[in-house]
Amino acid sequence: MPLFPPDSFIVADVMPSPNQDERKDGRPPDMILLHYTGMQTGEAALERLCTTASKVSAHYVVFENGRIVQCVPEKLRAWHAGVSSWAGETDINSRSIGIEIVNPGHEFGYRDFPLRQIAAVISLCKTIITRRGPIAADRILAHSDVAPSRKQDPGEKFPWELLSESGVGHWVRAAPLNLDGVTLKPGDRGEPVARLQRVLRAYGYGIEETGSYDDATRDVVAAFQRHFRPARVDGIADPSTLLTLRALIETRPAPFP
Ligand SMILES: [Zn+2]
Numbered sequence: 001m002p003l004f005p006p007d008s009f010i011v012a013d014v015m016p017s018p019n020q021d022e023r024k025d026g027r028p029p030d031m032i033l034l035h036y037t038g039m040q041t042g043e044a045a046l047e048r049l050c051t052t053a054s055k056v057s058a059h060y061v062v063f064e065n066g067r068i069v070q071c072v073p074e075k076l077r078a079w080h081a082g083v084s085s086w087a088g089e090t091d092i093n094s095r096s097i098g099i100e101i102v103n104p105g106h107e108f109g110y111r112d113f114p115l116r117q118i119a120a121v122i123s124l125c126k127t128i129i130t131r132r133g134p135i136a137a138d139r140i141l142a143h144s145d146v147a148p149s150r151k152q153d154p155g156e157k158f159p160w161e162l163l164s165e166s167g168v169g170h171w172v173r174a175a176p177l178n179l180d181g182v183t184l185k186p187g188d189r190g191e192p193v194a195r196l197q198r199v200l201r202a203y204g205y206g207i208e209e210t211g212s213y214d215d216a217t218r219d220v221v222a223a224f225q226r227h228f229r230p231a232r233v234d235g236i237a238d239p240s241t242l243l244t245l246r247a248l249i250e251t252r253p254a255p256f257p
Pocket of ligand 1 (some may be wrong): 034035143151194
């Protein structure tokens with residue numbers, strides 16, 4: 001693969017991936033999707049992202065020491081989201097810029113993200129937002145948000161609060177655990193479940209309004225918790241989860257005109 005000029009000077013190295021094609025709708029990307037690599041080392045992950053047979057890639061890889069490597073030019077479509085959905089759109093690769101953050105993940109010893117790695121992620125997101133123009137705060141998302149039944153990354157240890165303090169992403173302080181009130185859980189049916197599904201769907205999650213707390217609903221609630229109420233990720237809509245969701249909807253930024 002030929003080298004290409006990086007999209008920003010924050011990039012330390014370019015390592016071109018063959019796993020890329022044109023964005024399908026011709027529109028510029030308006031989402032940023034965050035992942036963890038989920039492999040034992042960052043070097044192994046980078047090698048996989050640049051190997052034809054893997055059929056996966058990302059625009060950027062951020063190492064634990066903060067080094068940023070670019071694998072796909074932003075104007076092209078990287079292959080990181082897989083089968084996914086957000087706000088009614090399913091070709092998330094065409095809509096987004098994908099950032100892989102080196103961490104062994106749940107399979108190989110999930111650990112805290114070092115601060116200098118997070119600082120690099122924040123700087124990278126900021127250069128993308130500043131250069132590309134409007135990317136709404138609520139379209140800076142986890143892979144688990146757009147593929148709740150398949151993916152857990154970047155996971156409940158990812159410090160969305162720090163990103164939010166730096167103006168990256170939409171986030172609210174989670175309501176405390178163990179509050180009194182209504183809990184919705186797998187097996188429940190009826191209007192309260194339908195309302196929960198409607199609200200999650202209105203925020204962007206790919207969930208149908210069935211009125212039945214099915215496996216898909218549990219997975220979406222778990223994805224919501226991983227991002228917004230990480231102290232307990234169990235797929236049960238307890239009062240803390242429901243309050244946090246309500247606060248999130250109430251503070252949602254207005255759409256761009
Ligand atoms: Zn991912």
